[in-house]
Amino acid sequence: MSEEKLDPVKLVELGRVQKPHGLRGELCIEPYADSPFIFEGLTRIYLRLPGKKPRPCVLEGWRAHQGRALITVDRSQGRDQAEAWRGADVLARERDLPPLDEDEYRPEDLIGLPVMHVNGSRIGLLEDIRDVAGQVLWFIHDEDGNEIMLPAVDEFILDIDLDAGVILVDPPDGLLELYQQP
Secondary structure, eight states, X not given: OOOOOOXXXXXXXXXXXXXXXXXXXXXXXXXXXXXXXXXTTOOEEEEEOTTSOOEEEEEEEEEEETTEEEEEEXXXXXXXXXXXXXXXXXXXXXXXXXXXXXXXXXXXXXXXXEEEETTSOEEEEEEEEEEETTEEEEEEEOTTSOEEEEEOOTTTEEEXXXXXXXXXXXXXXXXXXXHSOO
């Protein structure tokens, strides 16, 4: 008797629960995508508190609100339950998400890639991508252990080559030196 090997479910981070919204258990989500419309068409998401396993949830509804998403899930009925999800990662199965446009990338495809300066020198590895006060920042660690924060804007990110496994950037003058001072 042969066992059929199932592919593990690949989860993609969509954002983070910022806070409860209202009294009915809505969750205010800071989406990692450029738009809160990433929730369009989804019926299931996962919520993962720090250090815990992701918990599946039925996505009962969502709406855009001031650049964020307000979602209603079956695991959040009332403000107290919503408060318990504060800080949780919001994930979805990769297969449930719409295909990416040619110039779009998921954070997990970029994390760990080497970041090269346009002059040919290696800056370091991309360790994290975070939305900080409405601006997406790339956190790059160089060989000396310095953490460099680079705004993820077209002006500085020149090329992402997933086939070659490298990111080419042209940071503003003085940025690298600012982070690499002893």
